[in-house]
Amino acid sequence: MTKRRGLSPSARRQEIAVLKDRLRGRAHKITGPRAAILEILRAHPHPLTSRDIFSAMPRGGCDLTTVYRSMHLLEKMGMVQRFDFGDGAARFELLEEGDDGHHHHLVCVKCSQVVEIEQCFLREIERKIASQNGFKAVTHKLEFFGLCPRCQR
Amino acid sequence: MTKRRGLSPSARRQEIAVLKDRLRGRAHKITGPRAAILEILRAHPHPLTSRDIFSAMPRGGCDLTTVYRSMHLLEKMGMVQRFDFGDGAARFELLEEGDDGHHHHLVCVKCSQVVEIEQCFLREIERKIASQNGFKAVTHKLEFFGLCPRCQR
DNA sequence: ATCGCTGCAAAAATTTTGCAGGTAA
DNA sequence: TTACCTGCAAAATTTTTGCAGCGAT
Numbered sequence: 001m002t003k004r005r006g007l008s009p010s011a012r013r014q015e016i017a018v019l020k021d022r023l024r025g026r027a028h029k030i031t032g033p034r035a036a037i038l039e040i041l042r043a044h045p046h047p048l049t050s051r052d053i054f055s056a057m058p059r060g061g062c063d064l065t066t067v068y069r070s071m072h073l074l075e076k077m078g079m080v081q082r083f084d085f086g087d088g089a090a091r092f093e094l095l096e097e098g099d100d101g102h103h104h105h106l107v108c109v110k111c112s113q114v115v116e117i118e119q120c121f122l123r124e125i126e127r128k129i130a131s132q133n134g135f136k137a138v139t140h141k142l143e144f145f146g147l148c149p150r151c152q153r
Numbered sequence: 154m155t156k157r158r159g160l161s162p163s164a165r166r167q168e169i170a171v172l173k174d175r176l177r178g179r180a181h182k183i184t185g186p187r188a189a190i191l192e193i194l195r196a197h198p199h200p201l202t203s204r205d206i207f208s209a210m211p212r213g214g215c216d217l218t219t220v221y222r223s224m225h226l227l228e229k230m231g232m233v234q235r236f237d238f239g240d241g242a243a244r245f246e247l248l249e250e251g252d253d254g255h256h257h258h259l260v261c262v263k264c265s266q267v268v269e270i271e272q273c274f275l276r277e278i279e280r281k282i283a284s285q286n287g288f289k290a291v292t293h294k295l296e297f298f299g300l301c302p303r304c305q306r
Numbered sequence: 307a308t309c310g311c312t313g314c315a316a317a318a319a320t321t322t323t324g325c326a327g328g329t330a331a
Numbered sequence: 332t333t334a335c336c337t338g339c340a341a342a343a344t345t346t347t348t349g350c351a352g353c354g355a356t
Binding site for chain 1: 237239241259261268274275278279282286287289290292294296298300301302
Binding site: 031 | 346356
């Protein structure tokens with residue numbers, strides 16, 4: 001049950017510094033675009049598309065290509081988790097250190113509001129399915145969709 | 154637990170006729186491309202992309218555009234179910250009459266072999282998540298991924 | 307100074323749309 | 332006949348790639 005909101009500006013600045021260290025520590029460089037992407041992900045606790053991030057860029061911004069390349073890098077480093085809501089665009093969330101990123105979402109099909117579902121209900125079932133079919137290293141992707149309270153009328 | 158394989162040629166011919174009737178009965182026309190698409194879906198009990206279907210077309214074939222348009226139609230009529238494995242392409246399976254199409258898959262991440270998982274484990278959890286968050290009409294998408302027996306070495 | 311990183315342009319891949327002509331019922 | 336369908340071409344989207352030059356350390 002990790003906190004994802006409500007950090008004070010100073011705590012937030014600190015966390016961004018930690019993120020930058022994670023990058024720096026692996027022979028990668030802290031650049032303007034990457035710092036901006038981390039800030040944006042930090043400020044939005046819900047999954048963002050590359051285009052969302054691109055649009056949220058401060059003046060100056062960066063090329064959309066750079067966002068795509070940065071997301072690949074951050075994903076490979078385990079700093080963001082990729083999600084897929086079934087429309088054509090990948091979405092990303094920042095990962096706390098030590099978080100494996102496995103969680104799910106409840107998405108309003110009308111307004112796209114997203115609720116984070118922290119628990120996972122399928123670890124046991126996953127094991128059963130793996131052994132029943134002789135598969136190894138089984139994971140799953142699960143997302144819930146429905147009508148949020150405000151969109152119900 | 155619907156059967157999806159092993160029909161005799163005559164039973165299969167019969168079933169295709171039923172499918173055609175379902176189309177005809179709603180002011181839609183049975184055309185060469187649509188008949189071919191139904192045949193192909195019938196012959197492959199696993200999710201196919203529009204391109205898969207296009208490639209499986211007999212000589213003469215049809216335009217890829219027509220496949221896309223046909224899949225939209227068949228989906229709207231409830232005759233196929235759309236699935237999404239998270240690569241960029243939608244996949245489709247033929248639906249038996251009365252089947253709501255809700256089931257899941259176990260996909261080998263290496264060879265893409267697909268095992269159909271007929272049961273759904275989340276009806277109860279779905280209800281709980283809906284009520285806990287004030288959502289209505291909650292559904293979910295779930296797919297499993299892993300290494301199949303043959304790809305494990 | 308050295309790699310890595312970025313912007314720009316172009317390409318790849320999937321899917322959608324417009325239009326003129328063809329076809330099932 | 333008359334809608335409905337289809338092929339072809341073009342466009343829309345998301346994502347990837349090549350290349351030349353810039354930049355963080």
